[in-house]
Amino acid sequence: QQSAIRRHGQRLPRPPGTLPLAGNGIWFLQPRHKLLDWFVKCERMVGFSTYEISVPSLPPGIVINDPQNVEHVLKNNDIFIKGEFVRARSWDLFGNGIINADGDLWKIQRKAGLRFFSTPNLKTLIDVVLPPLVADTEKRLDAAAENAMVVDLQSVFLELTTRLMGNMAYNMDMPASLPFSKAFDFASGAIGERFQNPFYKLKEFLFGAPLRNSIHEVKTFGSCIVSAAVQKRKEHTDSGSADPLPNNLINSLLDNIEDRSVVADAAMNYLSAGRDTTAQSLTWTLYLLMRHPSVQYLIISELRNTLATASHSLHLSFECVHSSVLPYTSAVFNEVLRLYPPVPIEIKECTTATTFPDGTWLPKGAVVMWATWALGRSKKIWGDDADDFRPERWLVSGEGGGSALKSVSSYEYPVFNAGPRLCVGKKMAELLAVYVITNLVWKYEFEECFGKSSNAERRPVERKSQNSLTLPMEGGLPCYVRRRGEGSVEL
């Protein structure tokens, strides 16, 4: 198999263990968490050097680790597009939605989204929409605490973010118990597998009915969101009453896009991009906090020092949840995302032959990949303690002697992407995370109980992610919970 990919006229290195015909395909057939570890191993062997991979399920391609190369890709989104390779695999789930789209179709959905993520809307989110939802979350935790019952924090967070998106973006009550939610989780796992398994078509031909049913469920729900929004707009017009949330996402999409099927795809894409990533990042945060009780104390002491409060209740306003006010808690969230990025692998296709800053030449149609997971664990970027959870690495001295959040290049830390396709929900995710983390850590103590068959067996099990397009925790995050100061969980 002759590859045209070159650097200064020479072939690129290949990862150790590359086989003559199967190339690196064996790694892609493994569960995804093993593939992620493989990317880390390769990065530790080659550093920032670009290497070529060959996988029967992929067009010719390279893996980049050098932030300069990541910048080149993310800044040139006319050359590096989602392309047919991505679309062919995720078309039936994401359709024409923003996650799959390029060119004008992408631009118009992005514009509609940006209007939705305005500062006044984010303020409404934190000051009006979120507090009653977090209060409901607390009721669920209180009930679990009172009855000494195990509660799965991953499902608690998924409920919170699904209802939040439903409320804020679509003006709908949207519990995570709706069938679309389970259907989406299933479809996300199966579509993720299409990027790894060259035999996925055969597998789906034989056993694809559950996937087809799940996709149908998700699509039907997307159409329902649009019909409900159209109906509500008509009611407001007919009665002359004002829409309580005129700038919600679905209105913005309906104002900008004529084709209702594209609006439905866009709505489902925004919903999946927003609710899963945030719920998963909160799950990994609580997991790491349970393993690092001293970090919980530092969050609490930041709250005490900043808000000068000792009261049991905590009322954080929009103005308080910014990194300039609570840098340590923001650092905790950044550090969690460094180690557990909800979008752990990225793939782009080149529309034309191109040369990278390091001299790598790629022919048209080749793919370029990077594992945000591996960049987050790169010792070259983060130092020898890259594997350690250490929020302090994000802090510098601020004005007046306090701490401030360090700014890091988004090409070294592309957890939210960067450039023209930077995640539109980044600010929302960050504010929401600080609000939820502070509220839960202030009020509760958690003790994980995953994999413990008895109280005597207290060895913590390292948690893995499940196969998916994003990063759900396999098996959820079951734990015991107690009101802080009222029970015997020891920190």
Ligand code: HEM
């Ligand atoms: C911790 C939370 C989040 C993380 C880590 C994250 C990460 C990302 C990443 C890496 C991408 C680029 C993916 C790609 O290449 O297609 C992306 C895109 C996107 N994200 Fe997020 N995201 C988060 C939360 C959110 C939220 C809360 C929303 C909306 C409510 C959102 C909406 C989107 C949208 C619409 C895109 C597509 C942007 C475009 O292609 O122009 N994300 N996000």
